[in-house]
Amino acid sequence: MLHCFVIDDSEIIRKYARLIFESEGFRVSEADGAVAALERLRSETPDYILVDWRMPDTNSLELVGKIRALPLSQRPYIVYVVTEYDAFEIQRALAHGADTYLLKPYNRQIIEAKLQEIRAAA
Secondary structure, three states: OOEEEEEOOOHHHHHHHHHHHHHOOOEEEEEOOHHHHHHHHOOOOOOEEEEEOOEOOEOHHHHHHHHHHOOOOOOOEEEEEEOOOOHHHHHHHHHHOOOEEEEOOOOHHHHHHHHHHHHHHO
8 A cells, every 4th residue: 555644734734635645545644844754754654755845843845855864665755745836946845855746725636647647757
């Protein structure tokens, strides 16, 4: 079973993402910030990680870099989640180790399309 890890300070967004990914057959785990996320990633390696671009306790770009530096058993696919299309910010996220980006608000169809895009690129 594929595993998606959602890192977002909004409980509503985490629950919404959980509903979408669980309906797609994923196991889902969550963290509300960088400290909780990095701690959790010491004991599990998800297939996909959604990282919100703005969180109150951390710089999300640094978090992506820290995730990439972890000695994980496999390389998770990191999706940087933004609320507006900012080419400069997205390029910075990719340079820090994100694999792609996703615009909020998203829905099930958008997630399905993004997953198809990721699988096609692999």
